[in-house]
Amino acid sequence: MRLEEGKALAEGAVSKAVSAGATYAEARLQSGHSREFILKNGESQPSIFSEGYGLGIRVIAKGALGFAATNDMKTGAVGELARRAVKLAEASAPVLKRKISFDDSRAVRKKWAAVEKDRIEGADATWLRGVLLDIETRIADGKAGVKLPGRFLVLWAELEEKYFVSSDGARIEARLPRVGFFGSLTAMEGGSAAQRFMQQGETGGLEVVGRVRLLEKVEEEAKIMGKVLRTATKPPTDTVDVVLSPELSGIAAHESVGHPQEADRVLGREGAQAGESYLKADSLGRKIGSEEANVSDDPTLVHSMGYTPVDDEGVAGKKRRLIKNGVINEFLHNRATAKEFGLASNGAARAVSFDREPIIRMSNTFVEPGDYSTDELIGEVRHGVYFKTFTEWNIDDKRLNQRYVALEAYRIEQGEVKEMVKAPVLEIATPRLWGSVKARSKHMDFEAAVCGKGDPQQGAPVWTGGPETLLAGIKLGAR
């Protein structure tokens, strides 16, 4: 079934749910087509292709939320599922302490598509494999200056199409092509091993591979691994200044700003899985960082992996200034949390497939740029460490205690980048990290990532990024 054929089913489902007693109903017809190719140490794995579609129906009845999904697209089955969603909601009402309702966001009617030059449909297995083989020729057989006995390369192309209709009058039709890469490189030399995991990707068509300089980036990363194994020395363990690269700025922004500022976590809705937040509903306006701490989330960035100009509740997405001049400025909202805060949703609800409820998600989370050049920023450092890329990372479920272990890192002395250092560890509390931001460069870059949240799990494509960020007076550890 094509998207066009399912529109009437979606609209019928909303009508059925309202007739069955829903005070609000929405239906999301969503299809996903993907092709994937894997090269493992140069060997082609089976080509992988998937096509899926279905309908997700979400309702509010008696103040409770019900969600039902199916890929059985017969009219009768969909109608029955709509009635069942209402029944599910009503049945849970006795265990409902707090009724759920939505804000008064304006219902959007819009057809949108991500910018795409070379249509994604051209990404067949031969094309995908060709790209990966081009990478192989640059890094296999020691060509990048180091032996890489483990080379696991995955390239995928997908097309997500949606039709969303709600009883509030929203009508959204969307086309979202994406190209993504994952690489695991294992370098061995002198009995030591180094490993790098890379993710790259954008929305768009076949042009994405060239635009992100995929071949060049993988080759550069492979060369760096040789240097790590041969030259990295023990990192300083006294108090230093730390320069975070765009990659490190981005992961820190995502983990310790974006996640704790998801309003559903703040309100406790994700408590059993992804956890809650160190921030509370009254934390807006709290000073959490220095004047230089500025972090945003923006779903409108063209080409981005988190591109969501209209969210999956039919609300227009907009840039969110999460931390502004060191102050907690805004949370990420859907219509339900916005209602609880007495605000309007800022369009952060996303569902990764038809069988998942829309929940609050980041899109593209980043440290805002400053006005230093990269050289000027490093020139500010008398004694420090430059974290360029990372491997291991994690954070507690309140988003207070985080850790980033660098793969590529350098000592900085008297404003100059010196030798490589081995696996410095930044293990730091969130207020301390953002309170130590002293300066930011104007050079911005982004990485693709998959953000996990929800139950059932929803891996959402996002970007993380930022400029080089200078942290003053940091105590590091070593792995």
Place this chain on the structure above:
Amino acid sequence: MSLLDLEDLNDVAIRAAKKVDADDAIALTSRVTDRMIRFANNSVTTANRIEEAELTVYLAHERKRAIASTSNLDTASVRKFVQDLFESMKGLPASEYVPLPGKASKYSPSGVGHDRKIVEVEEELPELAKEAIDASLSAGGKRTAGVIDAGDVSTAILTSTGTSGSDRRASITLNVRAFAERDASGHGLSCSSTLSGFDPASAGRRAGSDAKRMKDAVEPEAGSYDVILSPTVASNIVESMAFAASAFSVDAGTSYLVDKLGKSVASESFNLTDHGTVKGGLGGRVFDDEGTRTRSTPIISDGVLRTYLHNLTTAGKWKTQSTGNAGLVTPHGWNHEVGGGDSSREEMVRETKRGIILTSNWYTRFKNYRTGEFSTVPRDGAFLVEDGQIRRPLKGMRAGDDLQRMFSSVKLLSKEREWIEWWEVDTPTLCPWILVDGVKITRAYE
């Protein structure tokens, strides 16, 4: 859609594959019905029902291979889907290929782990959630969040060489957390293949009780500790070990078990087995994705790595037999079982001079899968043990180690074991409490 429908769909797919002259073909159809209720702040947040069916087709021709899945399951669409897949293979190179076995197998449902009462549960879910919430509050929790998930899956297989059959599985799980004072939280799980074995009140009590005990938790001094891992924490780390035992991981450079076959990778008391099906098991089936009969496979016996997990392709490469763990691309476990010991959690506490009890964890991440270096973040109940006594609750720490050292440092395993499956453990695991010595504990330097 009935099970018969699934088998009919497989028949359509395999006929289409034979018509286009595929050398080998596998059709694998599954139907999943999932019912879930979630709650937070002692209140239901959503009730879900998801019904899905999917067909996965594997084709091989002239050593070229492709895998595709579709949810477009009418007869004409399935035929076209197979034809299109075959056409798409023409530009591909030959790849690692092992033909399907010539001898056909017939499979019947295993008869373990399909409780009709779980299949039928839906309207009772709010009441079951209330049981967990009430028990948590009674035990000391102030706020409770959780999820109950009742799922059943039916799978049917047909191959071009005549292997056929079906199997089905049902399970019900509860993951519940209780919150008391600020930073004080506890965790409970109940995971069962039968509705009668499902105990939401017990899990709620455990969560509420630990939340209460976590009041006034402090950060520990960084250093080396003996660590008493609950079945929840141990299962999460064991899953990483089992991932490393997949022959595909070994080949891809993402395993610390490279060149370790026949060698010691754990203490002598440590045993890890994978079961295709097992009484009480929450997952698995009688056949794998290639139609090989699943089995019980000792991965680690008496601390020694006995085998990697194989599908036909990896087995061909290693010149051995499939272990019935396909994964058309990646071999994987079905139900993990860690052998129990003769100890108990209480004895572990008595035997510990300076240690920490960890009841739950999340965010296990590796610095390097090849070396097995990782760290994980404890959450919920964590308690300092000194001189055989539980002293005080702890928070704000991180545990780091490498898998080879950690499992070689297992000192005691409990007799008591639990089935674990939740957000941080995908593969159902029957696991004891485990005492490990010398684990590095860190906290934020700043």
